Amino acid sequence: MRIAIDAMGGDHAPKDIVEGALAAAREWNEIEVVLVGNAAEIEKYMTDKPANLTVRHTEEIIEADDEPVKAVRRKKDSSMVVAGRMVREKEADAMISAGNTGALMTTGLLVIGRIPGIERPALAPMIPTVNGNGLLALDLGANMDATAEQLSQYAVMGSVYRNKVHGIDRPRVGLLNVGTEAMKGNELTKAAYPLMEQAPIHFIGNVESRDALRADCDVLVCDGFAGNIMLKSLEGAASVFFSVLKTEFTRTWYSKLAAAILKPGILKFRKKFDYTEHGAAPLLGVQGLVLKCHGSSDANAIKNAVRQAKIALQNNLVSAISTEIQSREVRETI
Amino acid sequence: MRIAIDAMGGDHAPKDIVEGALAAAREWNEIEVVLVGNAAEIEKYMTDKPANLTVRHTEEIIEADDEPVKAVRRKKDSSMVVAGRMVREKEADAMISAGNTGALMTTGLLVIGRIPGIERPALAPMIPTVNGNGLLALDLGANMDATAEQLSQYAVMGSVYRNKVHGIDRPRVGLLNVGTEAMKGNELTKAAYPLMEQAPIHFIGNVESRDALRADCDVLVCDGFAGNIMLKSLEGAASVFFSVLKTEFTRTWYSKLAAAILKPGILKFRKKFDYTEHGAAPLLGVQGLVLKCHGSSDANAIKNAVRQAKIALQNNLVSAISTEIQSREVRETI
Numbered sequence: 033m034r035i036a037i038d039a040m041g042g043d044h045a046p047k048d049i050v051e052g053a054l055a056a057a058r059e060w061n062e063i064e065v066v067l068v069g070n071a072a073e074i075e076k077y078m079t080d081k082p083a084n085l086t087v088r089h090t091e092e093i094i095e096a097d098d099e100p101v102k103a104v105r106r107k108k109d110s111s112m113v114v115a116g117r118m119v120r121e122k123e124a125d126a127m128i129s130a131g132n133t134g135a136l137m138t139t140g141l142l143v144i145g146r147i148p149g150i151e152r153p154a155l156a157p158m159i160p161t162v163n164g165n166g167l168l169a170l171d172l173g174a175n176m177d178a179t180a181e182q183l184s185q186y187a188v189m190g191s192v193y194r195n196k197v198h199g200i201d202r203p204r205v206g207l208l209n210v211g212t213e214a215m216k217g218n219e220l221t222k223a224a225y226p227l228m229e230q231a232p233i234h235f236i237g238n239v240e241s242r243d244a245l246r247a248d249c250d251v252l253v254c255d256g257f258a259g260n261i262m263l264k265s266l267e268g269a270a271s272v273f274f275s276v277l278k279t280e281f282t283r284t285w286y287s288k289l290a291a292a293i294l295k296p297g298i299l300k301f302r303k304k305f306d307y308t309e310h311g312a313a314p315l316l317g318v319q320g321l322v323l324k325c326h327g328s329s330d331a332n333a334i335k336n337a338v339r340q341a342k343i344a345l346q347n348n349l350v351s352a353i354s355t356e357i358q359s360r361e362v363r364e365t366i
Numbered sequence: 367m368r369i370a371i372d373a374m375g376g377d378h379a380p381k382d383i384v385e386g387a388l389a390a391a392r393e394w395n396e397i398e399v400v401l402v403g404n405a406a407e408i409e410k411y412m413t414d415k416p417a418n419l420t421v422r423h424t425e426e427i428i429e430a431d432d433e434p435v436k437a438v439r440r441k442k443d444s445s446m447v448v449a450g451r452m453v454r455e456k457e458a459d460a461m462i463s464a465g466n467t468g469a470l471m472t473t474g475l476l477v478i479g480r481i482p483g484i485e486r487p488a489l490a491p492m493i494p495t496v497n498g499n500g501l502l503a504l505d506l507g508a509n510m511d512a513t514a515e516q517l518s519q520y521a522v523m524g525s526v527y528r529n530k531v532h533g534i535d536r537p538r539v540g541l542l543n544v545g546t547e548a549m550k551g552n553e554l555t556k557a558a559y560p561l562m563e564q565a566p567i568h569f570i571g572n573v574e575s576r577d578a579l580r581a582d583c584d585v586l587v588c589d590g591f592a593g594n595i596m597l598k599s600l601e602g603a604a605s606v607f608f609s610v611l612k613t614e615f616t617r618t619w620y621s622k623l624a625a626a627i628l629k630p631g632i633l634k635f636r637k638k639f640d641y642t643e644h645g646a647a648p649l650l651g652v653q654g655l656v657l658k659c660h661g662s663s664d665a666n667a668i669k670n671a672v673r674q675a676k677i678a679l680q681n682n683l684v685s686a687i688s689t690e691i692q693s694r695e696v697r698e699t700i
Contacts, residue, residue, distance in 0.1 A: 176544065176552040219510075221591075240598055241602060243602060245606045246602070246606065261542070261544065261596050261599070262575075262599045264575040264576035265596045265603070266602075268574075268576035269579065270603060273604070276635050279631075280631040280635070286627055287627055289624075289627075290623075293620055293621055294614055
């Protein structure tokens with residue numbers, strides 16, 4: 033299997049991307065890594081050159097603040113678009129990027145293309161939970177608005193992903209909502225609920241955002257707007273909380289002493305809830321595997337994303353999603 | 367001014383409601399308090415009877431788990447519906463209830479009625495913020511879905527409330543969104559943005575949920591669904607943090623010692639972010655003043671709600687909202 037890595041995207045590109053790719057190539061002989069980007073820049077950080085790692089030179093770079101659609105359309109020789117083209121033309125089985133999120137979703141949609149039957153691809157990051165298992169939330173980025181049918185497709189894709197990549201037997205799928213009863217919610221969630229009941233998933237009903245961090249579910253379905261409001265509220269609360277703790281901890285000499293005792297436990301907790309630590313987010317619903325790493329990814333995060341891609345490829349994630357979606361369509365037309 | 371208080375609604379009714387009403391009647395001679403509910407039950411807690419406090423006997427009670435619309439339609443002699451009818455018939459200038467939220471909103475809509483020109487009344491609680499000022503968020507309850515025009519009416523009502531009740535000169539009004547740029551968001555917020563720019567308010571643009579707790583705004587506008595997702599995410603995060611802190615604080619004997627030193631500061635912080643402490647939420651857009659107290663309100667919370675009603679009445683909140691909405695309509699038809 034061949035994995036194309038966008039060497040030019042992310043806060044620490046190309047250094048950390050190259051180092052992560054090198055580490056992955058060294059560890060797993062069965063994969064071929066293709067680093068896509070400026071060859072001269074990449075070579076700077078190539079301490080050695082494993083046989084299963086090649087470089088594909090490109091001239092252009094999509095920057096973090098580029099307008100996504102425009103950038104993908106115009107910068108045809110950018111590292112991200114070239115990696116996408118490799119996936120479309122079956123030169124690569126997967127692509128990984130820590131670059132501009134909007135541009136990567138556009139690359140997925142316009143360069144690689146959707147799986148037939150999928151209305152909208154969805155970005156699906158893992159959200160840390162109290163029990164440490166985390167939940168896959170989708171859509172979190174690709175589309176602000178969604179229809180009920182699209183939410184039910186997200187549910188199927190998320191369920192297949194958790195099964196194929198995380199080995200969960202019957203992933204529990206919840207619908208993000210404002211109450212647990214079936215009739216709660218806005219027009220969208222009320223229409224999505226019966227569709228999710230009929231979908232080939234283990235639907236556990238509505239999940240309140242209040243319970244997301246303690247949720248007993250593996251997949252949380254939401255439109256991009258609501259999901260984003262939830263995720264950023266959790267982030268905002270965490271940021272306020274830790275800054276207040278810091279103030280309390282440094283107030284007096286004896287509070288500093290007390291803080292020193294409690295610090296390790298608090299730091300462990302903080303790390304557990306740092307969502308940048310929870311792997312790459314797949315862009316589900318496109319005709320190939322696309323993984324989005326956090327912009328701040330270091331070499332280790334890149335290496336972990338390669339591992340994630342390897343597992344997804346070994347378990348034929350993309351064709352499993354395709355089969356599930358098409359069998360649903362067949363059932364619906366019968 | 368006369369204020370009707372639903373004596374039978376809330377976790378601590380009628381005891382705490384009666385005690386709070388008594389305290390308010392004693393403190394402010396200029397108001398008349400009418401306790402609406404079961405006279406025999408109310409009398410039990412009447413330690414004295416100030417001249418400006420009367421009891422209006424009712425037989426029925428709307429329970430916390432009653433279906434709102436059905437309850438309001440059928441229980442015409444319930445304490446809540448009777449208090450609403452007193453407002454409609456100008457027997458009272460305001461009503462206060464700690465009972466079933468959905469039923470109170472239905473009472474506002476069906477018994478009291480909307481201000482002409484207002485499409486939907488909105489429930490507007492205060493959300494605690496880091497700087498201690500808090501922000502008024504609306505709608506948080508009455509309607510899950512909203513149109514852009516309704517959001518812009520929420521903005522006007524929230525702005526008038528902050529001005530009349532909290533004395534803020536030019537309340538800063540933000541739109542809850544997933545990014546700060548004007549073109550960010552879903553179809554709803556993108557359509558609402560230009561309307562809010564034209565509204566007679568001090569519109570400061572989009573506010574991300576991540577920044578709500580630190581927000582430099584006085585009013586935060588959202589549809590009921592998104593607002594609920596935000597508020598419950600903040601609550602959920604807070605609940606997880608404090609339970610983890612508790613675990614860390616009680617892990618060993620020396621962590622218990624350390625915790626004892628830090629506890630007062632942490633408790634102060636927790637209290638600051640307890641949204642039950644931040645007063646009653648007005649139901650804005652109905653033809654009279656309606657205040658919703660938290661279900662767990664104690665006597666002090668009820669007394670504070672009376673104070674809040676007093677200020678709103680003294681500053682003619684309802685007619686100010688009516689004037690602002692109608693002058694907008696006039697401008698639009700010119």
